[in-house]
Amino acid sequence: MSTSSAIASAEEWPRTAAEALAVQDRLRPTVDTVGPGPQPGEVRRVAGLDVAYAEDSDELAAAVVVLDAHTHAVLEHSVVHGVATFPYVPGLFAFREVPALLAALERLDAAPDLLLCDGQGLAHPRRFGLACHLGVLTGLPAIGVGKTQFVGTYEPLGPARGEAADLVDEGEVVGRALRTRDAVKPVFVSIGHGVDLDTACAHVLALTPRYRLPETTRQADQLCRRALKSHPAARS
């Protein structure tokens, strides 16, 4: 992704919760919730994104791992070290991770065809979670895959891989609880940008051949935590 960080610098990054809320309100209308977006089989470069944090400092490492959508082989990856500049606040989570993740994306040789984010998309109090934020700022199709539920309720789902139930919040379907492995807790899939929910779930299942989480997410998770350990906190 050789092009512009112009999008990110086009506006000042918020420092307060009030400013962050304003940014979400302004960007929310720009989310493409229709899609349908690229189907599995129509994409080649699928990216997994994740961030790891140090326990005794504000150091962090953001990673992006691009996999071949079919073989799941690693095509490319990038890691960026940084500092957490925004506190963790449920609902404003993206403001903590997006800067570092965008920097990591900029370091790639070529833009991914799809983004799998470690967190929610529309399944968010104001319908603008991390996956929506990353999708809108990059213009790339994005999917949110949360390990835990954030908003909404859902009916019990069957025990087999592939079983799913809509996540409903305030009367609207904001995502889906999707079982990716038999008898294992479901993951929470939601639209990030430019992909519809069915397509998003199809991608998640296609990228989850063995474990509970998509290979993209697992690879990115491992990469950023290894990077955080091996690369000592260079502080004074």
Next chain:
DNA sequence: GCGACAG
């Protein structure tokens, strides 16, 4: 009013 709350 109280608690819960993506990572």
Next chain:
DNA sequence: ATCTTGTCGC
């Protein structure tokens, strides 16, 4: 998010 080894089970 992070602290954390082995272990029981498919």
